Amino acid sequence: MPQSESAQSKLSAAPGFVPHTIVIGAGLAGLVAACELLDRGRKVLIIDQENEHNLGGQAWWSFGGLFLVDSPEQRRLGVKDSLDLALQDWFATAGFDRPEDEWPRKWARAYVEWAADGKREWLADKGIRFFPIVGWAERGAGTAIGHGNSVPRFHITWGTGPGLVEPFAAQVLEAVATGHARILHRHRVDDLLVENGAVVGAKGAILIPDDAPRGQASSREVAGRFEHRAQAVIVASGGIGGNHELVRKFWPKRLGEAPLRMLSGVPAHVDGRMLEITERAGGTLINQDRMWHYTEGIENFAPVWDKHGIRILPGPSSLWFDATGKRLPTPLWPGFDTLGTLEHNVSTGHDHSWFVLTQKIIEKEFALSGSEQNPDLTGKDLRLLAQRLGKGAPAPVEAFKREGVDFIVRDTLDELLAEMTARSGDVPFDAGSVRAEVRAHDRLIANEFGKDAQLNAVRQARTYRGDKLIRVASPHQFQDPAAGPFIAVKLNILTRKSLGGIHTDLDGRVLDESGTPVPGLFAAGEAAGFGGGGVHGYRSLEGTFLGGCLFSGRIAGSSAAER
Secondary structure, X not given: OOOOHHHHHHHHOXXXXXXXXXXXXXXXXXXXXXXXXXXXXXXXXXXXXXXXXXXXXXXXXXXXXXXXXXXXXXXXXXXXXXXXXXXXXXXXXXXXOOHHHHXXXXXXXXXXXXHHOOHHHHXXXXXXXXXXXXXXXXXXXXXXXXXXXXXXXXXXXXXXXXHHHHXXXXXXXXXXXXXXXXXXXXXXXXXXXXXXXXXXXXXXXXXXXXXXXXXXXXXOOEEEEEEEEOOEEEEOOOOOOOOHHHHHHOOOHHHOOOOOXXXXXXXXXXXXXXXXXXXXXXXXXXXXXXXXXXXXEEEOOOOOOOOEEEEXXXXXXXEEEEOOOOEOOOOOOOOOOHHHHHHHHHHOOXXXXXXXXXXXXXXXXXXXXXXXXXXXXXXXXXXXXXXXXXXXXXXXXXXXXXXXXXXXXXXXXXXXXXXXXXXOOOXXXXXXXHHHHHHHHHHHOOOOOOOOHHHHHHHHHOOOHHHHHHOOOOOOOOOOHHHOOEEEEEEEEEEEEEOOEEOEOOOOEEEOOOOOEEEEEEXXXXXXXXXXXXXXXXXXXXXXXXXXXHHHHHXXXXXXXXX
């Protein structure tokens, strides 16, 4: 493990250790950038405001999903993918429409090309493997040239987020042991050092030691000050998802008013502080009104951080209703259009919506995002993994069904609707509308065809082998006792990702207002909108956030090494 904060402070100033580059942030992008520098013989100083338990940042908590194109896993499942198809999907989904999208467009093309050729091989060289079933996330708007994934591309890392972080963390810690790297935990950067227009280091506060477990809020009490210099500085400090004040400040007007109540999908230290600090040093921020929040958030019954929410990764069969009991319009079905459902639900003036489903659906279609919610995949436990094919939902899902405040389980539809009404508070809930939709759905099950587009989409999804095996339940009548009990889930809006950020060129160099690189300053990961200040445009295809950290971290690290 890294050395103590006090020891690190002494070592960082010790004779013989002069860092070539300072990396601000010990998350995935920062670790990858550091590894690139170490591979090129450069000494690295990593500065992070949290303790050593948080090495790996948000990535450690993730499901480990990665966007790959035309992979062996896809081909084994009969999926025919291509670079051209992936580029078509990416640009249709991104919707780039601003002059400042010039660099994000270039980043997008470069990233998709890497996802099609090189990314998987590079990860394999580091010992990273994938679960054999490829997921189909963000299925899209229903047209060939509309947004969304035309084919399944969501590859789950064997070991989830911790498995993805491990090889990079291991390389950095080995470099710490050999004197080629230093990690200063509990060091908060307050300013970048600028001399003659160039960034030459960072300064800030040394925070008091705090042994808080991973993800929990830590003390901000200051014990001292620091200042460190280097030939290059890489900002890899993450986004704003844990800072609801900034989320509200930059909430896009096109989505309406920000909800009064939101859950947090990331820890509080994902606070966006370094964005303004980078701007003060001469960098520019773009596309800050582009963000990616989920509408399938549930309160964690065992929270790690304040307002801790978990996202349901749903299959397509649950019926989705707004807070008043009105079914969401086509094609706003589970797993199809994240931003579309966010916009629609916010437009209702309410901060929640509802899934209505059955036990048969939850057993096959509910997964929970996060490494800690998937102990079989995270622990690489084949015996535990095999239980997903048996009776019952995965244990973490059953735990939420039993303990979660957002879950309602009842034997009959009338009992379910009565409890949904009771939990709606002051929101007028039309139980009759939900009852009518469930009954209408059940009438259509008698035929293998019909006019309900969601039900047709469910049937079509099961033609994909991966969905039929573990992801999509066979169509059935919700009122069939054999499929029960009935389940309703109250869904909350969950903050997650910044899609805009620090403006960079394809070398990861931070750009000033004129578009000129700020000497000595680089950015990577979510702080840089995962590359260029907004590689995703308005929307993500999913599996692209971790990949964006990998890609932009590689580029920033290799470019900084050349200074």
